[in-house]
Amino acid sequence: MTTPTELDLTDATAFVRHDAYEFWRDVRKHRPVYWHEGNPGFWVVARHADVLSCYADVRSLSSARGTVLDVLLSGGDSAGGKMLAVTDRPRHRELRNLMLRAFSPRVLGAVEEKVWERTSRLIKTVARQGEFDFAAEVAEHIPMNTICDLLSIPEADREKLLRWNKLALSSDDAESDRLDSLEARNEIIGYFMDLARHRRGDPGDDVISMIATAEAGGRPLTLEEVALNCYSLVLGGDESSRVSAICAVKTFAEHPAQWRALREGSAAIDTAVEEVLRWATPAMHFARTATRDMRIGGRQVRAGDIVTLWNTSANNDEEVFDQPRRFDPTRSPNKHLSFGHGPHFCVGAFLGRAELRALLSALTESVAEIEVCGRPAPIYSNFLNGYASLPVAFR
Numbered sequence: 001m002t003t004p005t006e007l008d009l010t011d012a013t014a015f016v017r018h019d020a021y022e023f024w025r026d027v028r029k030h031r032p033v034y035w036h037e038g039n040p041g042f043w044v045v046a047r048h049a050d051v052l053s054c055y056a057d058v059r060s061l062s063s064a065r066g067t068v069l070d071v072l073l074s075g076g077d078s079a080g081g082k083m084l085a086v087t088d089r090p091r092h093r094e095l096r097n098l099m100l101r102a103f104s105p106r107v108l109g110a111v112e113e114k115v116w117e118r119t120s121r122l123i124k125t126v127a128r129q130g131e132f133d134f135a136a137e138v139a140e141h142i143p144m145n146t147i148c149d150l151l152s153i154p155e156a157d158r159e160k161l162l163r164w165n166k167l168a169l170s171s172d173d174a175e176s177d178r179l180d181s182l183e184a185r186n187e188i189i190g191y192f193m194d195l196a197r198h199r200r201g202d203p204g205d206d207v208i209s210m211i212a213t214a215e216a217g218g219r220p221l222t223l224e225e226v227a228l229n230c231y232s233l234v235l236g237g238d239e240s241s242r243v244s245a246i247c248a249v250k251t252f253a254e255h256p257a258q259w260r261a262l263r264e265g266s267a268a269i270d271t272a273v274e275e276v277l278r279w280a281t282p283a284m285h286f287a288r289t290a291t292r293d294m295r296i297g298g299r300q301v302r303a304g305d306i307v308t309l310w311n312t313s314a315n316n317d318e319e320v321f322d323q324p325r326r327f328d329p330t331r332s333p334n335k336h337l338s339f340g341h342g343p344h345f346c347v348g349a350f351l352g353r354a355e356l357r358a359l360l361s362a363l364t365e366s367v368a369e370i371e372v373c374g375r376p377a378p379i380y381s382n383f384l385n386g387y388a389s390l391p392v393a394f395r
């Protein structure tokens with residue numbers, strides 16, 4: 001693998017073909033905030049301290065045009081102002097309060113219990129098999145079912161939602177078309193519009209019914225707003241958790257001493273979960289649009305400029321993490337930015353962590369050794385980091 005001095009950050013294959021960690025190390029050292037040429041071009045922010053302060057500065061950096069580079073480069077997100085992740089204050093706060101009410105401890109407690117049951121059942125089943133694809137047999141079933149339980153999605157619909165979801169943000173195929181991804185997003189939103197209409201008329205005890213019947217800012221959400229916010233939960237809830245589970249297994253397979261430490265209890269599950277999240281950095285970047293002229297890391301940014309915040313670089317910043325390319329499940333403190341920071345901090349962080357905790361606990365109980373037995377298939381994306389398949393054997 002080569003280490004280029006220049007990387008086209010809009011190219012979905014760049015992160016698979018090149019050693020991005022070395023690239024980012026060089027960027028942090030020599031040009032921690034730089035202008036990436038393109039049409040339009042955009043700012044790249046690489047240091048932990050700068051990424052952190054950009055996440056916090058919601059006055060100068062807006063999410064409303066979109067928060068994913070590809071979406072911003074192709075004209076912006078039509079869900080701006082309606083979907084939580086792409087809404088600015090004051091509406092963001094109203095929507096977020098509504099969503100957080102839907103994520104009450106009672107709801108989360110019940111969902112977490114199901115996560116533990118499902119994970120331990122799946123791991124016990126695959127532990128008896130020989131070689132298998134961890135992504136297909138385990139990782140695909142946990143987060144999607146968790147979020148579907150939360151939203152009470154009928155079992156029969158879950159497979160098609162997962163298929164659309166995989167197409168919506170990333171691609172397992174380097175040649176894949178952007179149109180497929182747009183089509184998949186539309187399918188998901190159409191699906192949730194129907195479900196929201198139905199639940200509004202006949203509400204149950206689930207998050208969709210709660211969002212469909214509650215008020216934000218003194219009025220009920222429109223059906224489109226309900227659908228977009230459900231979509232945002234499915235997207236956020238499935239992909240990032242799925243790739244972090246796959247990364248957890250791959251990384252422990254590659255670090256047998258750390259795996260032994262976890263099994264023997266000299267590394268705690270909770271610190272290991274945080275290190276997996278840092279190591280995996282499932283969402284490589286998030287993006288913003290400057291609302292006014294400002295300075296970031298000494299560079300002059302103009303109102304209207306796109307600013308990309310690279311979690312993948314911030315999580316490996318040697319100013320914050322001692323020997324960042326060492327996988328250390330006992331690392332503490334571990335101030336990774338995998339869930340973002342500030343007002344848009346991930347609303348699913350509790351569930352994302354619970355899923356990884358359940359996975360690592362179930363694995364330590366029944367698996368002595370993890371072996372990767374084939375070539376894992378990488379995901380081609382400049383947003384989502386990880387693997388679409390992982391052939392393994394558990395001993």
Ligand code: HEM
Nearest residue numbers: 084085236237240241286338339340344346347348351352
């Ligand atoms: C926001 C990562 C799991 C739903 C975010 C953000 C990050 C992130 C970095 C901040 C985005 C920004 O600042 O623009 C992750 C990772 C996860 C995960 C790495 C798993 C390991 C989940 C889950 C859910 C979820 C399980 C749903 C249950 C959301 C939503 C937002 C969000 C709705 C928008 C919050 C807002 O704008 O106020 N996530 N997420 N995420 N995440 Fe997650």
